[in-house]
Amino acid sequence: MIEESGRDIVVLDYGIGNLASAHRALVHLGANARLVRRPEDAEGAIGVVLPGVGAFGRSAEALESSGLIEVARQAIAKGTAFLGICVGLQLLFEGSEESPGVAGLGVLEGAVRRLPPGTKSPQIQWNVLEDVPGRPSRMLSGLPGGPWMYFVHSYAPEVGPATVATCDYGGSITAAVEDGHVWGTQFHPEKSGTLGLAVLANFVEFAATRAGVAAL
Amino acid sequence: MRSIRVIPCLDVDAGRVVKGVRYVDHFDAGDPVELAARYDREGADELTFLDITASHEERDTMVEVVARTAEQVFIPLTVGGGVRGVEDGRRLLRAGAEKIGVNTAAIADPGVVQRLADEFGSQCVVVAIDARRRPEGAGWEVHTHGGRRPTGIDALEWAERAAVLGAGELLVTSMDQDGTREGYDLELLAAIGGSVGVPVVASGGVGTLEHLLDGVTVGRADAVLAASIFHTGAFSVGEAKEFLAGHGVAVRPPAPDRIR
Numbered sequence: 136m137i138e139e140s141g142r143d144i145v146v147l148d149y150g151i152g153n154l155a156s157a158h159r160a161l162v163h164l165g166a167n168a169r170l171v172r173r174p175e176d177a178e179g180a181i182g183v184v185l186p187g188v189g190a191f192g193r194s195a196e197a198l199e200s201s202g203l204i205e206v207a208r209q210a211i212a213k214g215t216a217f218l219g220i221c222v223g224l225q226l227l228f229e230g231s232e233e234s235p236g237v238a239g240l241g242v243l244e245g246a247v248r249r250l251p252p253g254t255k256s257p258q259i260q261w262n263v264l265e266d267v268p269g270r271p272s273r274m275l276s277g278l279p280g281g282p283w284m285y286f287v288h289s290y291a292p293e294v295g296p297a298t299v300a301t302c303d304y305g306g307s308i309t310a311a312v313e314d315g316h317v318w319g320t321q322f323h324p325e326k327s328g329t330l331g332l333a334v335l336a337n338f339v340e341f342a343a344t345r346a347g348v349a350a351l
Numbered sequence: 352m353r354s355i356r357v358i359p360c361l362d363v364d365a366g367r368v369v370k371g372v373r374y375v376d377h378f379d380a381g382d383p384v385e386l387a388a389r390y391d392r393e394g395a396d397e398l399t400f401l402d403i404t405a406s407h408e409e410r411d412t413m414v415e416v417v418a419r420t421a422e423q424v425f426i427p428l429t430v431g432g433g434v435r436g437v438e439d440g441r442r443l444l445r446a447g448a449e450k451i452g453v454n455t456a457a458i459a460d461p462g463v464v465q466r467l468a469d470e471f472g473s474q475c476v477v478v479a480i481d482a483r484r485r486p487e488g489a490g491w492e493v494h495t496h497g498g499r500r501p502t503g504i505d506a507l508e509w510a511e512r513a514a515v516l517g518a519g520e521l522l523v524t525s526m527d528q529d530g531t532r533e534g535y536d537l538e539l540l541a542a543i544g545g546s547v548g549v550p551v552v553a554s555g556g557v558g559t560l561e562h563l564l565d566g567v568t569v570g571r572a573d574a575v576l577a578a579s580i581f582h583t584g585a586f587s588v589g590e591a592k593e594f595l596a597g598h599g600v601a602v603r604p605p606a607p608d609r610i611r
Contacts, residue, residue, distance in 0.1 A: 255550050256549070257519050285426070288474065
Protein backbone atom coordinates (compact mmCIF):
# COMPACT_ATOMS: atom_id res chain seq x y z
CA MET A 136 0.00 0.00 0.00
CA ILE A 137 2.66 2.46 1.04
CA GLU A 138 4.74 1.73 -2.00
CA GLU A 139 1.74 2.21 -4.25
CA SER A 140 0.67 5.50 -2.74
CA GLY A 141 4.26 6.64 -3.01
CA ARG A 142 3.99 6.54 -6.80
CA ASP A 143 0.92 8.73 -6.99
CA ILE A 144 0.41 11.81 -9.08
CA VAL A 145 -2.18 13.97 -7.37
CA VAL A 146 -4.46 16.36 -9.18
CA LEU A 147 -5.60 19.16 -6.91
CA ASP A 148 -9.40 19.35 -6.95
CA TYR A 149 -10.25 22.65 -5.35
CA GLY A 150 -13.85 22.67 -6.41
CA ILE A 151 -14.07 24.77 -9.54
CA GLY A 152 -14.90 23.88 -13.13
CA ASN A 153 -13.79 20.79 -14.98
CA LEU A 154 -10.71 19.88 -13.03
CA ALA A 155 -11.28 16.19 -13.55
CA SER A 156 -10.13 16.17 -17.18
CA ALA A 157 -6.43 16.18 -16.32
CA HIS A 158 -7.01 13.29 -13.93
CA ARG A 159 -8.86 11.34 -16.60
CA ALA A 160 -6.00 11.82 -19.07
CA LEU A 161 -3.39 10.71 -16.52
CA VAL A 162 -5.42 7.59 -15.74
CA HIS A 163 -5.65 6.88 -19.45
CA LEU A 164 -1.84 7.02 -19.59
CA GLY A 165 -1.64 4.39 -16.87
CA ALA A 166 -0.41 6.76 -14.15
CA ASN A 167 -1.49 6.27 -10.54
CA ALA A 168 -3.40 9.51 -10.58
CA ARG A 169 -5.73 10.65 -7.84
CA LEU A 170 -8.00 13.65 -7.50
CA VAL A 171 -7.48 15.07 -4.03
CA ARG A 172 -9.68 17.49 -2.14
CA ARG A 173 -7.92 17.51 1.24
CA PRO A 174 -4.27 18.40 1.79
CA GLU A 175 -3.64 15.26 3.86
CA ASP A 176 -4.65 13.08 0.91
CA ALA A 177 -1.67 14.34 -1.08
CA GLU A 178 0.86 12.81 1.28
CA GLY A 179 3.50 10.71 -0.44
CA ALA A 180 2.73 12.02 -3.92
CA ILE A 181 5.59 12.12 -6.41
CA GLY A 182 3.91 14.66 -8.66
CA VAL A 183 1.37 17.44 -8.24
CA VAL A 184 -0.89 18.75 -10.98
CA LEU A 185 -2.64 22.07 -10.48
CA PRO A 186 -5.34 22.52 -13.10
CA GLY A 187 -7.41 25.66 -13.33
CA VAL A 188 -10.23 27.26 -15.25
CA GLY A 189 -12.11 30.51 -15.06
CA ALA A 190 -10.96 33.68 -13.40
CA PHE A 191 -7.57 34.03 -11.70
CA GLY A 192 -9.03 35.61 -8.57
CA ARG A 193 -11.69 33.00 -8.04
CA SER A 194 -9.20 30.18 -8.61
CA ALA A 195 -6.68 31.70 -6.20
CA GLU A 196 -9.35 32.06 -3.53
CA ALA A 197 -10.67 28.53 -4.04
CA LEU A 198 -7.15 27.10 -3.87
CA GLU A 199 -6.55 29.00 -0.65
CA SER A 200 -9.83 28.11 1.05
CA SER A 201 -9.50 24.43 0.12
CA GLY A 202 -6.16 24.35 1.91
CA LEU A 203 -4.64 22.72 -1.16
CA ILE A 204 -2.47 25.79 -1.70
CA GLU A 205 -0.22 24.30 1.00
CA VAL A 206 0.23 21.16 -1.08
CA ALA A 207 1.31 23.29 -4.01
CA ARG A 208 3.69 25.32 -1.84
CA GLN A 209 5.21 22.20 -0.28
CA ALA A 210 5.70 20.47 -3.62
CA ILE A 211 7.43 23.53 -5.02
CA ALA A 212 9.60 23.93 -1.92
CA LYS A 213 10.54 20.26 -1.68
CA GLY A 214 11.35 19.78 -5.33
CA THR A 215 8.40 17.51 -6.13
CA ALA A 216 7.49 17.48 -9.82
CA PHE A 217 4.82 20.13 -10.33
CA LEU A 218 2.62 20.94 -13.32
CA GLY A 219 0.26 23.90 -13.52
CA ILE A 220 -2.28 23.88 -16.34
CA CYS A 221 -3.91 27.02 -17.79
CA VAL A 222 -4.97 29.13 -14.79
CA GLY A 223 -2.89 26.66 -12.76
CA LEU A 224 0.14 27.94 -14.67
CA GLN A 225 -0.92 31.55 -14.17
CA LEU A 226 -1.19 30.95 -10.42
CA LEU A 227 2.56 30.30 -10.34
CA PHE A 228 3.11 33.99 -10.99
CA GLU A 229 2.74 36.86 -8.55
CA GLY A 230 -0.55 38.08 -9.88
CA SER A 231 -2.67 38.72 -12.94
CA GLU A 232 -4.13 41.75 -14.67
CA GLU A 233 -7.40 39.85 -14.51
CA SER A 234 -7.68 40.12 -10.73
CA PRO A 235 -5.63 43.03 -9.41
CA GLY A 236 -4.68 42.68 -5.76
CA VAL A 237 -5.04 38.89 -5.69
CA ALA A 238 -1.74 37.14 -5.01
CA GLY A 239 -0.60 34.07 -6.87
CA LEU A 240 2.05 31.65 -5.60
CA GLY A 241 4.79 34.05 -6.69
CA VAL A 242 7.16 31.31 -7.78
CA LEU A 243 7.82 32.69 -11.24
CA GLU A 244 8.71 36.21 -12.24
CA GLY A 245 6.60 38.22 -14.63
CA ALA A 246 3.12 39.44 -15.17
CA VAL A 247 0.04 37.64 -16.44
CA ARG A 248 -1.48 39.97 -19.00
CA ARG A 249 -4.60 40.26 -21.11
CA LEU A 250 -4.20 38.85 -24.63
CA PRO A 251 -2.84 41.41 -27.11
CA PRO A 252 -5.33 43.93 -28.51
CA GLY A 253 -6.79 43.22 -31.91
CA THR A 254 -7.29 39.53 -31.15
CA LYS A 255 -10.46 37.65 -30.30
CA SER A 256 -10.64 36.94 -26.63
CA PRO A 257 -10.75 34.29 -25.32
CA GLN A 258 -8.32 32.48 -27.58
CA ILE A 259 -10.29 29.29 -28.18
CA GLN A 260 -8.35 27.31 -30.73
CA TRP A 261 -5.42 25.06 -31.49
CA ASN A 262 -2.14 26.86 -31.90
CA VAL A 263 1.43 25.90 -32.78
CA LEU A 264 4.12 25.82 -30.11
CA GLU A 265 7.37 27.55 -30.96
CA ASP A 266 10.67 26.73 -29.26
CA VAL A 267 12.57 29.35 -27.32
CA PRO A 268 16.19 29.45 -28.52
CA GLY A 269 18.59 28.19 -25.85
CA ARG A 270 15.74 26.81 -23.70
CA PRO A 271 15.40 23.08 -24.35
CA SER A 272 12.18 21.68 -22.93
CA ARG A 273 11.77 18.39 -21.09
CA MET A 274 8.01 18.39 -21.39
CA LEU A 275 8.20 18.59 -25.18
CA SER A 276 10.95 16.02 -25.57
CA GLY A 277 10.08 13.34 -28.10
CA LEU A 278 7.34 15.42 -29.70
CA PRO A 279 7.58 16.46 -33.34
CA GLY A 280 8.61 20.08 -33.96
CA GLY A 281 5.87 22.69 -33.92
CA PRO A 282 3.21 20.63 -32.14
CA TRP A 283 -0.38 21.91 -32.12
CA MET A 284 -2.04 22.30 -28.73
CA TYR A 285 -5.47 23.43 -27.56
CA PHE A 286 -5.76 26.82 -25.87
CA VAL A 287 -8.70 28.39 -24.02
CA HIS A 288 -7.80 31.59 -22.21
CA SER A 289 -8.06 35.36 -22.10
CA TYR A 290 -4.84 36.05 -20.17
CA ALA A 291 -1.31 34.69 -20.46
CA PRO A 292 2.06 35.19 -18.78
CA GLU A 293 4.38 37.50 -20.66
CA VAL A 294 7.42 35.77 -22.09
CA GLY A 295 10.01 35.45 -19.31
CA PRO A 296 13.03 33.49 -18.14
CA ALA A 297 11.00 30.33 -17.45
CA THR A 298 9.30 30.31 -20.85
CA VAL A 299 10.26 27.22 -22.88
CA ALA A 300 7.62 27.51 -25.60
CA THR A 301 5.57 30.35 -27.01
CA CYS A 302 2.68 30.68 -29.38
CA ASP A 303 1.75 33.53 -31.65
CA TYR A 304 -1.57 35.19 -30.89
CA GLY A 305 -1.36 38.81 -31.89
CA GLY A 306 2.19 38.62 -30.56
CA SER A 307 4.33 36.10 -28.77
CA ILE A 308 2.81 34.76 -25.54
CA THR A 309 3.99 32.13 -23.08
CA ALA A 310 2.68 28.66 -23.93
CA ALA A 311 4.82 26.60 -21.54
CA VAL A 312 7.24 27.21 -18.68
CA GLU A 313 9.86 25.08 -16.94
CA ASP A 314 11.80 26.22 -13.93
CA GLY A 315 13.55 23.10 -12.71
CA HIS A 316 10.83 20.83 -11.29
CA VAL A 317 8.12 23.46 -11.75
CA TRP A 318 6.36 23.10 -15.08
CA GLY A 319 3.35 24.84 -16.51
CA THR A 320 1.31 24.90 -19.69
CA GLN A 321 -1.00 27.65 -20.86
CA PHE A 322 -2.52 25.11 -23.24
CA HIS A 323 -4.54 22.11 -22.11
CA PRO A 324 -2.44 18.97 -22.59
CA GLU A 325 -5.41 16.90 -21.38
CA LYS A 326 -7.47 18.23 -24.31
CA SER A 327 -4.78 18.30 -26.98
CA GLY A 328 -5.09 14.79 -28.38
CA THR A 329 -2.12 12.45 -28.62
CA LEU A 330 0.48 15.23 -28.53
CA GLY A 331 -1.01 16.65 -25.35
CA LEU A 332 -1.02 13.17 -23.82
CA ALA A 333 2.67 12.92 -24.72
CA VAL A 334 3.36 16.06 -22.65
CA LEU A 335 1.56 14.51 -19.69
CA ALA A 336 3.48 11.27 -20.19
CA ASN A 337 6.72 13.26 -20.05
CA PHE A 338 5.57 14.79 -16.79
CA VAL A 339 4.74 11.38 -15.28
CA GLU A 340 8.15 10.10 -16.31
CA PHE A 341 9.87 13.21 -14.92
CA ALA A 342 8.00 12.79 -11.62
CA ALA A 343 9.14 9.18 -11.39
CA THR A 344 12.79 10.13 -11.88
CA ARG A 345 12.53 12.55 -8.95
CA ALA A 346 10.45 10.27 -6.78
CA GLY A 347 13.35 8.98 -4.72
CA VAL A 348 14.33 12.42 -3.54
CA ALA A 349 11.30 14.60 -3.69
CA ALA A 350 8.08 12.83 -2.70
CA LEU A 351 5.68 14.84 -0.57
CA MET B 352 -1.55 32.24 -35.48
CA ARG B 353 -5.25 32.17 -35.99
CA SER B 354 -6.44 28.72 -36.95
CA ILE B 355 -9.85 27.36 -37.83
CA ARG B 356 -11.46 24.50 -35.94
CA VAL B 357 -13.44 21.79 -37.70
CA ILE B 358 -16.17 20.49 -35.40
CA PRO B 359 -18.39 17.50 -36.09
CA CYS B 360 -21.73 17.91 -34.35
CA LEU B 361 -23.56 14.99 -32.83
CA ASP B 362 -27.27 15.49 -32.15
CA VAL B 363 -28.04 12.93 -29.46
CA ASP B 364 -31.54 11.62 -28.76
CA ALA B 365 -31.86 9.10 -25.94
CA GLY B 366 -28.24 8.04 -26.33
CA ARG B 367 -28.17 7.74 -30.13
CA VAL B 368 -26.82 10.15 -32.74
CA VAL B 369 -29.55 11.41 -35.05
CA LYS B 370 -29.67 14.02 -37.77
CA GLY B 371 -32.69 15.54 -39.41
CA VAL B 372 -33.67 18.15 -41.94
CA ARG B 373 -34.82 21.44 -40.48
CA TYR B 374 -34.98 20.00 -36.99
CA VAL B 375 -37.45 17.23 -37.89
CA ASP B 376 -37.40 13.75 -39.47
CA HIS B 377 -34.37 12.47 -37.62
CA PHE B 378 -32.51 9.39 -38.74
CA ASP B 379 -30.24 7.20 -36.67
CA ALA B 380 -26.54 7.84 -37.30
CA GLY B 381 -25.04 5.58 -34.67
CA ASP B 382 -23.44 5.35 -31.26
CA PRO B 383 -22.13 8.73 -30.06
CA VAL B 384 -19.06 7.35 -28.32
CA GLU B 385 -18.00 5.32 -31.37
CA LEU B 386 -18.57 8.26 -33.69
CA ALA B 387 -16.69 10.62 -31.38
CA ALA B 388 -13.69 8.29 -31.34
CA ARG B 389 -13.77 8.04 -35.12
CA TYR B 390 -13.87 11.81 -35.59
CA ASP B 391 -11.03 12.21 -33.11
CA ARG B 392 -8.91 9.78 -35.13
CA GLU B 393 -9.77 11.70 -38.30
CA GLY B 394 -8.44 14.92 -36.80
CA ALA B 395 -11.54 16.69 -35.42
CA ASP B 396 -10.50 19.72 -33.40
CA GLU B 397 -13.44 19.53 -31.06
CA LEU B 398 -16.76 17.73 -30.77
CA THR B 399 -20.15 19.22 -30.07
CA PHE B 400 -22.90 17.12 -28.52
CA LEU B 401 -26.40 18.54 -28.66
CA ASP B 402 -28.87 16.73 -26.46
CA ILE B 403 -32.18 16.86 -28.29
CA THR B 404 -33.87 14.38 -25.97
CA ALA B 405 -37.35 15.58 -25.18
CA SER B 406 -37.85 14.00 -21.77
CA HIS B 407 -36.08 14.99 -18.59
CA GLU B 408 -35.72 11.33 -17.60
CA GLU B 409 -33.24 10.84 -20.42
CA ARG B 410 -30.96 13.68 -19.33
CA ASP B 411 -28.76 11.31 -17.37
CA THR B 412 -28.16 9.39 -20.58
CA MET B 413 -26.35 12.42 -21.99
CA VAL B 414 -24.13 12.79 -18.93
CA GLU B 415 -23.21 9.13 -19.31
CA VAL B 416 -22.45 9.55 -23.02
CA VAL B 417 -20.18 12.51 -22.22
CA ALA B 418 -18.42 10.57 -19.47
CA ARG B 419 -17.82 7.52 -21.67
CA THR B 420 -16.53 9.73 -24.49
CA ALA B 421 -14.22 11.71 -22.22
CA GLU B 422 -12.56 8.49 -21.07
CA GLN B 423 -11.20 7.83 -24.52
CA VAL B 424 -11.32 11.07 -26.50
CA PHE B 425 -8.90 13.78 -25.37
CA ILE B 426 -10.05 16.76 -27.37
CA PRO B 427 -12.53 19.43 -26.22
CA LEU B 428 -16.16 18.43 -25.90
CA THR B 429 -18.91 21.03 -26.00
CA VAL B 430 -22.25 19.85 -24.67
CA GLY B 431 -25.54 21.66 -25.05
CA GLY B 432 -29.25 21.02 -25.05
CA GLY B 433 -31.46 21.24 -22.00
CA VAL B 434 -28.93 23.09 -19.86
CA ARG B 435 -31.00 25.21 -17.48
CA GLY B 436 -28.44 26.48 -15.04
CA VAL B 437 -25.30 26.09 -13.01
CA GLU B 438 -26.11 22.63 -11.65
CA ASP B 439 -26.70 21.17 -15.12
CA GLY B 440 -23.46 22.79 -16.22
CA ARG B 441 -21.54 21.38 -13.30
CA ARG B 442 -22.75 17.84 -13.98
CA LEU B 443 -21.64 18.03 -17.60
CA LEU B 444 -18.27 19.58 -16.80
CA ARG B 445 -17.67 16.93 -14.15
CA ALA B 446 -18.52 14.28 -16.70
CA GLY B 447 -15.81 15.63 -18.99
CA ALA B 448 -17.32 18.46 -21.03
CA GLU B 449 -14.99 21.37 -21.73
CA LYS B 450 -17.71 23.85 -22.63
CA ILE B 451 -21.40 24.13 -21.91
CA GLY B 452 -23.89 25.27 -24.54
CA VAL B 453 -26.97 27.14 -23.42
CA ASN B 454 -29.84 28.29 -25.60
CA THR B 455 -33.49 28.29 -24.53
CA ALA B 456 -32.76 28.83 -20.85
CA ALA B 457 -30.63 31.87 -21.65
CA ILE B 458 -33.43 33.49 -23.63
CA ALA B 459 -35.89 32.87 -20.81
CA ASP B 460 -33.42 34.25 -18.26
CA PRO B 461 -30.28 35.92 -19.64
CA GLY B 462 -28.88 35.90 -16.10
CA VAL B 463 -28.14 32.21 -16.68
CA VAL B 464 -25.27 33.19 -18.99
CA GLN B 465 -23.78 35.42 -16.34
CA ARG B 466 -24.15 32.83 -13.60
CA LEU B 467 -22.51 30.13 -15.71
CA ALA B 468 -19.65 32.52 -16.58
CA ASP B 469 -19.21 33.55 -12.94
CA GLU B 470 -19.16 29.96 -11.80
CA PHE B 471 -17.06 28.32 -14.49
CA GLY B 472 -15.48 31.17 -16.46
CA SER B 473 -16.52 32.61 -19.82
CA GLN B 474 -14.37 30.12 -21.67
CA CYS B 475 -16.78 27.39 -20.55
CA VAL B 476 -19.91 29.15 -21.76
CA VAL B 477 -21.18 28.82 -25.31
CA VAL B 478 -24.39 30.60 -26.16
CA ALA B 479 -26.15 28.78 -28.98
CA ILE B 480 -28.24 31.04 -31.18
CA ASP B 481 -30.81 29.49 -33.51
CA ALA B 482 -31.74 32.21 -35.98
CA ARG B 483 -34.26 32.42 -38.76
CA ARG B 484 -34.39 35.12 -41.43
CA ARG B 485 -37.13 37.68 -41.12
CA PRO B 486 -38.98 38.45 -44.32
CA GLU B 487 -37.74 41.26 -46.57
CA GLY B 488 -34.23 41.57 -45.23
CA ALA B 489 -35.22 42.69 -41.76
CA GLY B 490 -32.48 40.70 -40.07
CA TRP B 491 -32.83 37.45 -38.16
CA GLU B 492 -35.03 36.33 -35.31
CA VAL B 493 -33.90 34.05 -32.46
CA HIS B 494 -35.87 30.83 -32.03
CA THR B 495 -35.87 28.46 -29.07
CA HIS B 496 -37.07 24.98 -28.17
CA GLY B 497 -35.06 23.30 -30.89
CA GLY B 498 -36.02 25.97 -33.39
CA ARG B 499 -39.76 25.66 -33.01
CA ARG B 500 -40.59 28.79 -31.06
CA PRO B 501 -40.02 32.36 -32.29
CA THR B 502 -38.97 34.82 -29.61
CA GLY B 503 -39.26 38.21 -31.29
CA ILE B 504 -35.60 38.82 -30.35
CA ASP B 505 -33.15 40.10 -32.94
CA ALA B 506 -30.27 37.69 -33.42
CA LEU B 507 -27.57 40.39 -33.71
CA GLU B 508 -28.73 42.19 -30.60
CA TRP B 509 -28.84 38.92 -28.68
CA ALA B 510 -25.37 37.95 -29.87
CA GLU B 511 -23.89 41.21 -28.60
CA ARG B 512 -25.74 40.97 -25.32
CA ALA B 513 -24.72 37.34 -24.79
CA ALA B 514 -21.06 38.27 -25.22
CA VAL B 515 -21.41 41.07 -22.70
CA LEU B 516 -23.16 38.74 -20.25
CA GLY B 517 -20.22 36.37 -20.37
CA ALA B 518 -20.51 34.03 -23.34
CA GLY B 519 -17.00 32.96 -24.37
CA GLU B 520 -18.20 31.74 -27.73
CA LEU B 521 -21.30 31.82 -29.92
CA LEU B 522 -22.65 28.84 -31.83
CA VAL B 523 -24.69 30.37 -34.61
CA THR B 524 -27.13 28.08 -36.41
CA SER B 525 -29.24 29.20 -39.32
CA MET B 526 -32.53 27.37 -39.12
CA ASP B 527 -33.36 28.28 -42.67
CA GLN B 528 -30.26 26.40 -43.77
CA ASP B 529 -29.97 23.62 -41.19
CA GLY B 530 -30.31 20.21 -42.79
CA THR B 531 -30.62 21.59 -46.31
CA ARG B 532 -27.01 20.94 -47.34
CA GLU B 533 -27.09 24.23 -49.24
CA GLY B 534 -24.47 26.00 -47.14
CA TYR B 535 -24.34 28.29 -44.12
CA ASP B 536 -26.23 31.57 -43.93
CA LEU B 537 -23.07 33.56 -44.64
CA GLU B 538 -24.66 36.96 -44.15
CA LEU B 539 -25.83 35.97 -40.69
CA LEU B 540 -22.36 34.73 -39.74
CA ALA B 541 -20.57 37.80 -41.09
CA ALA B 542 -23.03 40.12 -39.36
CA ILE B 543 -22.57 38.47 -35.97
CA GLY B 544 -18.83 37.89 -36.39
CA GLY B 545 -18.37 41.54 -37.25
CA SER B 546 -20.15 42.76 -34.14
CA VAL B 547 -18.83 40.56 -31.33
CA GLY B 548 -15.30 40.05 -30.00
CA VAL B 549 -15.72 36.38 -29.05
CA PRO B 550 -15.22 33.43 -31.39
CA VAL B 551 -18.13 32.41 -33.61
CA VAL B 552 -18.87 28.81 -34.62
CA ALA B 553 -20.74 28.49 -37.93
CA SER B 554 -23.55 25.95 -38.01
CA GLY B 555 -26.40 24.81 -40.18
CA GLY B 556 -26.52 23.76 -43.81
CA VAL B 557 -23.19 22.24 -44.79
CA GLY B 558 -23.41 19.91 -47.78
CA THR B 559 -20.01 20.33 -49.43
CA LEU B 560 -16.46 21.19 -48.44
CA GLU B 561 -16.81 24.52 -50.27
CA HIS B 562 -19.48 25.41 -47.73
CA LEU B 563 -16.97 25.04 -44.92
CA LEU B 564 -14.50 27.26 -46.77
CA ASP B 565 -17.21 29.88 -47.42
CA GLY B 566 -18.01 29.89 -43.72
CA VAL B 567 -14.43 30.91 -43.01
CA THR B 568 -13.71 33.27 -45.89
CA VAL B 569 -17.11 34.92 -46.39
CA GLY B 570 -18.78 34.21 -43.05
CA ARG B 571 -15.53 34.95 -41.15
CA ALA B 572 -16.28 32.19 -38.67
CA ASP B 573 -13.63 30.98 -36.22
CA ALA B 574 -14.83 27.41 -36.38
CA VAL B 575 -16.97 25.41 -38.77
CA LEU B 576 -19.45 22.86 -37.53
CA ALA B 577 -21.14 20.20 -39.61
CA ALA B 578 -23.06 17.02 -38.97
CA SER B 579 -24.51 15.02 -41.81
CA ILE B 580 -21.60 15.33 -44.26
CA PHE B 581 -19.49 13.53 -41.67
CA HIS B 582 -22.16 11.13 -40.37
CA THR B 583 -23.09 9.89 -43.83
CA GLY B 584 -19.47 9.39 -44.75
CA ALA B 585 -19.74 11.87 -47.64
CA PHE B 586 -16.51 13.40 -46.36
CA SER B 587 -14.13 12.58 -43.55
CA VAL B 588 -12.93 15.24 -41.14
CA GLY B 589 -9.46 14.72 -42.59
CA GLU B 590 -10.71 15.48 -46.10
CA ALA B 591 -12.41 18.61 -44.85
CA LYS B 592 -9.19 19.84 -43.26
CA GLU B 593 -7.10 18.98 -46.30
CA PHE B 594 -9.50 20.97 -48.43
CA LEU B 595 -9.35 23.98 -46.13
CA ALA B 596 -5.56 23.80 -45.91
CA GLY B 597 -5.37 23.57 -49.70
CA HIS B 598 -7.23 26.88 -49.86
CA GLY B 599 -4.90 28.68 -47.50
CA VAL B 600 -6.85 28.20 -44.28
CA ALA B 601 -4.67 27.38 -41.24
CA VAL B 602 -5.89 24.14 -39.68
CA ARG B 603 -4.29 21.68 -37.30
CA PRO B 604 -2.83 18.78 -39.29
CA PRO B 605 -3.75 15.25 -38.20
CA ALA B 606 -1.66 14.16 -35.22
CA PRO B 607 0.12 10.81 -35.06
CA ASP B 608 -1.86 8.01 -33.42
CA ARG B 609 0.69 7.78 -30.66
CA ILE B 610 4.12 9.03 -29.65
CA ARG B 611 6.93 6.54 -28.87
